[in-house]
Amino acid sequence: MPSSIRIGNQDLAADVSSLGAEMQALVTNDGRSWLWTGDAAYWTGRSPILFPIVGKAPDDTVAIDGTLYPMAQHGFARRSEFALAASTPTMCRHELAASAATRAVYPFDFLLAVEHAVEGRMLTVTAEVGNRDAKALPFGLGFHPAFAWPLPGGAGRAHTISLDNHGEPALVRLGGGLINPTMLPSPFDAGRLVLDQAMFDQDAMIFPEGAGEGLCYGAEGGPTLRFRFENLPNLALWTKPGAPFICIEPWHGTAAEAEGSNELSKRPHTTLLAPGATARFSFTVEILQ
Template sequence: MLITITNTKISASINALGAELIRLEKDSKNYIWTVDETYWNKTSPILFPIVGRLKNDTYSIENKTYELPRHGFARNLEFQIVNQTESSVVFVLESNSETLKNYPFEFELRLEYELDENELKMKYFVENKSEATMPFSIGAHPAFAIENSFSDYSLKFNQTEEFISYELDNEQFNAASKKIQSEKGIINLNYTLFEKDALVFKHLQSNELTILKKKEPVLSVQFEGFPYLGIWTKPNAPFLCIEPWCGLADNRNHNGNIFEKEGINFLQAKETFSKTIKIKI
């Protein structure tokens, strides 16, 4: 089911399958890329209860092994619509007998989409409904449309800093890193930046970036409180993903214990975690 919310400035369309943002429009222009399965079959998946890939696609709790696919299962499950107005909608996913097989915790994952002038707010809430401490990761993965030449685009961060990207090897961290060239907080884009998968920043001071086309702003993404940021595309693909994360893929030397996983978050019984991402056109 596709839900569309609107105000006088912009509109957004979200699929209940995965609570996935499909379109974000202003003046009839869609800023989210349109799926072409030659490159990728998603537009803005939710990453939960893990971000990235686990070593051997498995993890352990008290010596019991569980399996989870890359980025978890939420992106492939149907969410329930629990509230809707003209300019907002709330989607909820609750644990069930199937999720408990691979993730032995009772939870509620809620995603609220709200329009405010030229801005889309995406609010994430995770509630631990178990009696035990719940380890989890969560992240966003919106893909923004790239028109014409990829090299026309750049990213302007709201802090001038050193950009160190941590390298992925077969979708796991290998302890290698590289400095990404920048000038006054601006990274010029080209496909060679992504030859070894995503750029992954772990220690940014910035909490907002602006996509520029020929030095003119297209949109901004604010990610206050997200400790990690991924930026990703595929060779010659007409999109760029800006991915705020609360969590990371495994290191290739990880022992598999999810409670010892780098970047993992913990919720005590009945506690709720929340974060907000803002996309402004």
């Protein structure tokens, strides 16, 4: 059975499950809860780790050197039991190593480590992928945290996403879960987007490039969350219609393109990690008020 660990300090606490190394709660010392609750009426996820693919593969199948393997949407890590490798009062590190079960669908020797750490009112989530194999390791890695919408104390206020780079990144949409590569006009205006549920009637909004390395999500005149991204060039925003959450998803890798190759190494923004190498990806979220 999955286990859970709580880390925290006098300002902020996080609960992390061994199943998927998935954060289950993020709570400030005043009792306010910032993470989505995982209500099954909408979506049971809260903050899944996406590996070794982000998004869908055609027919839920990937090709590796021409051989086909089954691969569910967002990969297998989120449904895998991780081992608790290290912990302190303010940090926990979970690890998923290659096994017979993973090799049946992903024939590589790897180590995926996910660390959650709290400092002040800031949480940092870091994923490290190590290639223990003798051949290059192809993979996508993404974070899929869902936050309350409206934020605590933000009911009745407009909620916005504001990009640090003030950019207007082009938008792509999904069709059948796969990327339609046609670039659409940006919904951002000088880096600012006022969120509206209708924006998600066509599923996620995906920005393959140009969203930058940081943003703020907040209620106008109210609480705000500040994000920073490391080695995560792709951004998605998603919710279920009518659901009280917004997923702010920094990725390195996206769903396969419609009519594109099903070869894992040819998916957009796939990392090809050399034997013996380690790749690091992280995001921070700081609660400003």
